[in-house]
Structures are given as C-alpha cells and as structure tokens.
Amino acid sequence: xAVVSQHPSRVxxxxxxxxxxxxxxLDFQATTMFWYRQFxxxxxxxxxxxxEGSKATYEQGVEKDxxxxxxxxxxxxxxxxxxxxxxxxxxxxxxxxxxxxxNEQFFGPGTRLTVL
Amino acid sequence: QKEVEQxxxxxSVPEGAIVSLNCTYSNSAFQYFMWYRQYSRKGPELxxxxxxxxxxxxxxxxxxxxxxSKYISLFIRDSQPSDSATYLCAMKSGxxxxxxxxxxxxxxxx
Numbered sequence: 001x002a003v004v005s006q007h008p009s010r011v012x013x014x015x016x017x018x019x020x021x022x023x024x025x026l027d028f029q030a031t032t033m034f035w036y037r038q039f040x041x042x043x044x045x046x047x048x049x050x051x052e053g054s055k056a057t058y059e060q061g062v063e064k065d066x067x068x069x070x071x072x073x074x075x076x077x078x079x080x081x082x083x084x085x086x087x088x089x090x091x092x093x094x095x096x097x098x099x100x101x102x103n104e105q106f107f108g109p110g111t112r113l114t115v116l
Numbered sequence: 117q118k119e120v121e122q123x124x125x126x127x128s129v130p131e132g133a134i135v136s137l138n139c140t141y142s143n144s145a146f147q148y149f150m151w152y153r154q155y156s157r158k159g160p161e162l163x164x165x166x167x168x169x170x171x172x173x174x175x176x177x178x179x180x181x182x183x184x185s186k187y188i189s190l191f192i193r194d195s196q197p198s199d200s201a202t203y204l205c206a207m208k209s210g211x212x213x214x215x216x217x218x219x220x221x222x223x224x225x226x
Binding site for chain 1: 148214
C-alpha cells in the first residue's frame with residue numbers, strides 16, 4: 001500500500017511553454033501533498049504544501065505565479081511550471097500523506113524536466 | 117547550525133558488512149522519524165518509520181531513535197550491492213513538514 005505515482009516521468013520542452021505534472025495517490029486518500037525540487041547530488045528542497053481543497057502554501061523564495069499547484073481531490077495534485085526557462089530544469093518530486101498512516105510521507109518516482 | 121546533520125559520505129563497505137548510518141538533530145520537538153532510500157534519478161522510498169524513542173526492526177534494517185541524545189541511526193545487516201543508494205533521514209513534529217538530512221551516499225562493494 002501507500003503508492004504515489006507521477007506523470008510524466010520525463011518531459012522536454014521549449015523555453016516559454018508551460019508544463020503540467022500530475023501526482024496521484026493510488027491506494028489512499030492524501031489529505032496533504034508536497035512538491036519538492038531536487039538538483040543533482042543535493043537533498044530535497046520543499047517548494048510547497050497543499051491540502052485538499054485549499055490554496056497551497058509556498059516556501060520562501062518559491063514564486064507562486066510560476067509554480068501553480070492545484071490539489072483538487074484527495075488523490076490528485078498538479079504542479080504547473082508556467083513559462084518554463086532553462087533554469088527551471090530539475091527533478092520534481094511529489095509526496096503525499098493521509099489515511100491511517102498519516103504521519104508517514106510517501107514519495108512519487110519523480111519527473112525530470114528539461115527546458116531547452 | 118542545521119536542524120538535522122547527516123554525514124554526506126560517500127561511504128563504501130564490502131558486501132555482507134553491517135552498515136551504520138546516523139543523523140543528529142537539534143529540535144527537541146521532533147517526534148516522528150523516517151529513513152528513506154533514494155536510488156539515482158528516482159523518488160525516495162520510505163524504509164523505516166519510528167515514533168518517539170526506541171528500536172524498530174524490519175528484515176535486515178533496524179532503526180534506532182535516542183531522543184535524549186537527539187540521535188537516530190539506521191543499521192543494515194548483511195549488506196547487498198542493491199543497498200547502494202543515498203539514504204536520507206527525515207523527521208518532524210506533529211503536523212509540520214519533514215526536515216531532511218543531506219543524505220549519505222552508500223556503496224556496497226561486491
């Protein structure tokens with residue numbers, strides 16, 4: 001149990017386009033979802049926290065207009081990188097918690113974004 | 117001083133050895149402790165979850181939490197090449213977000 005999926009696993013796009021990444025909890029209801037960014041050989045950097053039905057809470061320094069987060073249901077959250085630029089190229093990972101294992105946090109497999 | 121300190125390694129040990137990975141922390145409010153394993157270009161996988169102090173064993177893995185010393189450990193017995201990965205400790209208090217260590221890169225040498 002406690003499986004989190006992400007789609008797509010890899011995306012390459014041109015500068016200026018927008019990219020949407022989906023995160024789904026497959027076998028539990030995720031009351032809270034998190035979005036992280038990870039650069040090579042570095043630890044995870046939390047971007048934002050979202051609770052189902054509420055606006056996301058962004059970490060300091062993360063542009064909310066650039067990284068749009070929607071947590072419309074208990075099993076789905078989306079991250080949209082708007083007007084992507086090469087510096088947005090990174091590994092984006094979502095995680096979720098909820099249900100009876102509420103204090104544990106489960107991660108998706110990640111999405112590698114490359115902006116040309 | 118970081119809230120969570122973890123030796124980044126790299127750590128190399130021969131196959132079959134016992135591996136000890138550790139983290140120290142400064143926030144006495146942390147109550148929930150986790151160890152994650154992350155393979156290259158993959159998301160972290162939750163290995164062990166412990167609430168408050170004590171030991172927890174799952175197969176070849178043992179997690180220990182010593183809240184009085186603000187010190188947590190993960191032991192891997194009979195280490196295998198497939199255990200080669202980056203290991204992240206993480207912890208939180210109550211409903212707060214997770215605070216991660218920087219991760220330890222582990223290589224098991226066949």
